[in-house]
Amino acid sequence: MKNTELAKRIKALRSRKGMSQEELAEVSQLSLRTIQRIEGGETEARGDTLQRLAKALNISPDELIDWAENEDRGFLVVLNLSALSFIAFPILGIVVPLALWMLKKDKIKYVNETGKKLLNFQISWCILASFFTIFPMIIQIFHIGGSLFRAFQVFNLGAIEAFILMVPILYSVNLAFIIVNTIRSYNFQKVYYKPAIPFLR
Structure with missing residues (x-):
């Protein structure tokens, strides 16, 4: 504490x-x-x-101590749940937790460690999501001469199937990690956000 x-x-x-x-x-x-x-x-x-x-x-002395621990626990839960903003827009899953982490990283126990792991995972997730969604379209644009309209016209069936399949899987995995680690934080257990590229150490 x-x-x-x-x-x-x-x-x-x-x-x-x-x-x-x-x-x-x-x-x-x-x-x-x-x-x-x-x-x-x-x-x-x-x-x-x-x-x-x-x-x-x-x-009572216990009430003093419990209050501080409950405040810690509450913020850790909010920090983890803030990553759910990725559902609205993927980058928000980085921006919102980053703002909260910067606000309290040196003030509340476990926030610095939890925030780094969460942010590393969300950044890694965004890169992976881009690989399966944005990059194939960019490659297709260059392949057919740089026309965005034409890219949509000739976007091959395999790429569409990959997009339709991978997006729900990626979102489901991210959602599952957030929920599990929110529960772990509530119980003062270490969070587990892996695999992730260690951008923040």
């Missing part, structure tokens, strides 16, 4: 109760500097310190 997550929870609870840092320090019998360091994410409340803070905020 990251110090910043617990720090946010303690600060939020203190503010909700209308307490200043000085008042929380007094009620919890901790030094003001300790409260400042905890809320600043410089140190993590443990043991007796956590017990005192929880008592002063009228909440």
Whole structure:
């Protein structure tokens, strides 16, 4: 659990109760500097310190810890599910998770690792999808002299069959990986997005 997550929870609870840092320090019998360091994410409340803070905020220590873990879990689920945007347009399956990953990669546990694996898979998937959909059309255009209209006219039956067959398979595989890894993230298990080219390490 990251110090910043617990720090946010303690600060939020203190503010909700209308307490200043000085008042929380007094009620919890901790030094003001300790409260400042905890809320600043410089140190993590443990043991007796956590017990005192929880008592002063009228909440159990487990609730403080569970809140931070649940926030982590919720964001990991959202990060994985954000890749479903590939259904609307393939590139969105990269752009949306990338934005979320950049936002929280250094702030929430497991986000950096999960985000890299997810993005590597989505980029690899887009390349593979392009190979089976866009590239055959480009080759066909060059083969018949550069006319897009003519390419559609003479697009051979084999290429059409490959397109019709591969697109549902590629989309189904991507969808399955996202769903399985969303469940794994919810259970704090490592995600498995393979095979993938390691663009992000």
